[in-house]
Amino acid sequence: MAPTVAFVTGANRGLGLGLVKGFVAKPDYIVVAAVRDPGHATAQELAKLSTGKGSRVIVVKYDASFEQSAFDAVEQATDHGVDHLDYVVANAGIAKGYPFVKDVKRADILEHIEVNVLSVVSLYQATRDLLRKSTMKPVFAIMGSGGGALGRQPPVPSASYGASKSILPWYGVRINAEDEWLNTFVLDPGWVQTDMGNSAAKGWGIESAPDTIEKSTGGMVRVITEGTKEKYGGKVVLYTGEVQEW
Numbered sequence: 001m002a003p004t005v006a007f008v009t010g011a012n013r014g015l016g017l018g019l020v021k022g023f024v025a026k027p028d029y030i031v032v033a034a035v036r037d038p039g040h041a042t043a044q045e046l047a048k049l050s051t052g053k054g055s056r057v058i059v060v061k062y063d064a065s066f067e068q069s070a071f072d073a074v075e076q077a078t079d080h081g082v083d084h085l086d087y088v089v090a091n092a093g094i095a096k097g098y099p100f101v102k103d104v105k106r107a108d109i110l111e112h113i114e115v116n117v118l119s120v121v122s123l124y125q126a127t128r129d130l131l132r133k134s135t136m137k138p139v140f141a142i143m144g145s146g147g148g149a150l151g152r153q154p155p156v157p158s159a160s161y162g163a164s165k166s167i168l169p170w171y172g173v174r175i176n177a178e179d180e181w182l183n184t185f186v187l188d189p190g191w192v193q194t195d196m197g198n199s200a201a202k203g204w205g206i207e208s209a210p211d212t213i214e215k216s217t218g219g220m221v222r223v224i225t226e227g228t229k230e231k232y233g234g235k236v237v238l239y240t241g242e243v244q245e246w
Contacts (some may be wrong), residue, residue: 005084007074046059075174098161124140143186146190151245152245192212
């Protein structure tokens with residue numbers, strides 16, 4: 001029986017690390033952990049994670065700033081014997097400050113779109129052929145954010161990060177419609193106690209974000225592995241499994 005293969009970007013910290021832990025704790029999983037610097041201490045720790053029976057982590061180099069990097073990362077995975085993908089999580093992203101619209105610089109908006117949006121498109125294109133080879137019901141999950149919501153937009157400034165995240169549901173809807181065999185949706189992790197989440201909280205006068213990494217990523221792993229295209233395809237899904245307003 002072929003192992004279940006998950007591919008996670010931004011895998012050595014925060015939500016990405018939590019997702020890797022959640023997947024690799026299951027039996028017979030290969031988790032491709034895509035990180036910017038495989039030589040970094042946090043990346044090297046990935047090989048030491050507790051695993052389920054028959055499971056392992058493969059670390060590959062990936063930089064969301066560069067289009068070719070997604071294709072190179074997939075090639076590295078195939079060099080390690082990966083011949084299909086069942087779950088891909090486009091998690092890597094940046095949040096460099098939370099300016100008001102009156103203050104944001106055009107270059108900052110473009111940088112956030114480059115990393116938070118265009119990298120998702122490249123990752124989908126790079127992983128699509130291997131997802132097609134899945135014998136399960138494959139999933140392409142895009143890491144969204146409540147900060148990018150339109151109908152339920154939080155009353156806080158986020159003119160670069162939030163604006164970039166608001167684009168992702170469009171791609172979730174479009175990819176899900178174009179590939180009838182692929183379950184594509186946007187994940188809302190909640191407001192999580194990552195470096196990024198806590199930094200935003202402090203910037204908005206709050207001591208820390210309310211949701212723990214373990215709670216958020218545990219829920220997202222369940223959504224990814226147990227959800228269906230009929231239930232979640234083309235939607236924004238909170239880590240609890242609740243479908244959210246865009």
